[in-house]
Amino acid sequence: MNRIRFDPAAKLNLVFWGDPQISPVETGRVQRFTAACNAVRDAQGRADAVLIAGDIAEFGREAEYTAVAGCLKAAAGNADAIVCCTGNHDVRIRPYKSQLRRFRAFLCDVPKAPMCPYDRYYFSTEIGGYPLIVMGADRNSFESAYIGKTQLSFVEAELQKAQAEGKPAFVLNHQPLNRTNGLPVTWEGRGSWRGGVGMQSQKLRDILTSHGHVFYLTGHLHYGVSGFSVENSGRLHMLAAPSVGCANHGPNGVLGQGFVLSLYEDKLVGTAYDFVNAAPLPPAVPNASFEIRLN
Ligand SMILES: [Fe+2]
Ligand SMILES: [Fe+2]
Numbered sequence: 685m686n687r688i689r690f691d692p693a694a695k696l697n698l699v700f701w702g703d704p705q706i707s708p709v710e711t712g713r714v715q716r717f718t719a720a721c722n723a724v725r726d727a728q729g730r731a732d733a734v735l736i737a738g739d740i741a742e743f744g745r746e747a748e749y750t751a752v753a754g755c756l757k758a759a760a761g762n763a764d765a766i767v768c769c770t771g772n773h774d775v776r777i778r779p780y781k782s783q784l785r786r787f788r789a790f791l792c793d794v795p796k797a798p799m800c801p802y803d804r805y806y807f808s809t810e811i812g813g814y815p816l817i818v819m820g821a822d823r824n825s826f827e828s829a830y831i832g833k834t835q836l837s838f839v840e841a842e843l844q845k846a847q848a849e850g851k852p853a854f855v856l857n858h859q860p861l862n863r864t865n866g867l868p869v870t871w872e873g874r875g876s877w878r879g880g881v882g883m884q885s886q887k888l889r890d891i892l893t894s895h896g897h898v899f900y901l902t903g904h905l906h907y908g909v910s911g912f913s914v915e916n917s918g919r920l921h922m923l924a925a926p927s928v929g930c931a932n933h934g935p936n937g938v939l940g941q942g943f944v945l946s947l948y949e950d951k952l953v954g955t956a957y958d959f960v961n962a963a964p965l966p967p968a969v970p971n972a973s974f975e976i977r978l979n
Contacts (some may be wrong), residue, residue, distance in 0.1 A: 686962040690729030694946035694953075696812045697732040698854075699724055701942040701959075702903025702925035705773060706752050707742030707840075713929035714751055716940040720928050720959035721759040726757035727962075731763040731944075732812045737903035737925055738771025738820075738858030740790070744778050760795035764812075767798060770820045771858035771904060772806050772827055780824055786796065806835050807840045811854070814947070815846045817968025819857035828882025829859050836887055843895040851976060852897035852947070860902045861885050861892075865924040870905045872933060879905060893920045897978050899952065903927065908936030909943075909956040911970035919951070921976050928959060936969050952976045 689696035704717045724731060734756070741748035741901045756766050766792065772888065775783055798809040798818075805820025817839055822832035839855065846853035860867065862880030871879030881888060892898050897919045906927040907913075915922040926932045926941040938962035946953045954974045956965040965972040 688723050688727035688888070688944060688957060688959070688962050690727055690731055690855040690944065691946045692729050693950055694767055696732045696814060696945075696947040697729065698811070698945040698947075699731050699759070700737070700901055700923065700925050700945050701734065701928040702737045703739040703906060704736065704752055704926035704929040705742050705746045705927060706910070706929060707741045709742065709831070711930050712931075713763065713801045714755070715753070716960050717929045718958050720940050720942065721755045722749065723959045723962040724759040724763060725761045725825065727762055731815055733767055733816075734759050734763045735854075735856050735901060736766075736768045737856055738769045739773040739878045739903060740768055740771065742773055744774050744776075744783055744786070746786060746820070749786070750793070752792060753793035756794050763796065765796050765798065765809075766794050767809070767811070767816065767818060767856060768794065769818045769858060770857045772825065772829065775821055775824055776826050778824075806837070806838060814854065815842060816850055816854045816856060819855065823947055825882070831881065831884040831888060836884065836891060839888070840891045843891065843898060847896040852899065853895070854899045854901060855892065855951070857881070858902060860922060860924050861889050861900070864915050864922050865902070865905065866907065866910070870907040870912050870934070893918060895919070897921065899923060901925065906932050907931065908932040908934045908938060909941055909965055909971055910934050910936055913956075913971040914954070914974050914976070916976065923954070936965070938965065941965070950978050952978065
């Protein structure tokens with residue numbers, strides 16, 4: 685039987701998924717997500733956290749979140765935390781404040797999930813002693829994410845703390861920075877400005893590049909693991925996860941894709957998996973395995 689492998693010698697083992705986007709309009713998504721969560725449960729070794737980079741539910745409906753929380757109970761049996769951020773699908777068609785209440789109720793239902801505050805989606809937490817900043821849109825928008833000044837200042841202050849402690853930081857957000865991770869190709873080439881954070885992208889980039897090593901973990905693209913999945917800019921390391929639930933476009937259309945990230949003192953090692961079958965992606969796939977040095 686294939687099994688996902690978490691390295692007991694690593695300081696951190698993370699599962700990194702994008703876009704479960706569970707929906708009654710395509711039952712395959714929940715089947716794939718169920719299989720992926722079961723693969724984490726049955727893995728060799730233990731995960732410190734499962735990180736899900738938004739678009740949890742296609743329409744942001746209560747029943748969709750109930751289904752996701754149900755699947756995650758299996759993964760939580762072999763992970764110390766389950767961390768979810770919101771994506772544009774979670775927030776875009778609902779009144780902002782009532783959807784925030786619904787998302788908090790969902791997080792209450794997910795075992796071992798750190799909670800966002802009552803009035804905003806963004807917050808910070810720690811995974812195995814390493815800082816994790818969870819971002820989220822400050823108002824509704826259909827495709828990009830409006831990131832307000834207060835949130836940008838929050839991210840900056842948290843990264844300053846991490847730098848003072850000499851630790852790499854993880855930032856979980858739904859959208860990649862504009863024109864990174866293969867955009868616009870990875871957004872099917874539609875509109876050179878589309879597929880990224882949007883108007884605040886440059887401000888966020890300036891903050892992310894002004895501190896120590898930062899792993900910026902995103903989803904949104906629904907693009908199979910490829911040469912675009914990893915982009916480094918100095919000490920900023922931008923990792924874009926494919927969708928674990930939906931079909932992915934690009935040359936690699938394996939269903940149920942995602943990453944295992946293992947952090948060591950001097951490097952981060954990524955391994956791409958077909959989580960439905962708990963099998964590593966073939967080595968011929970670019971970034972099927974990768975290493976980022978932290979010197
Ligand atoms: Fe999505
Ligand atoms: Fe999205």
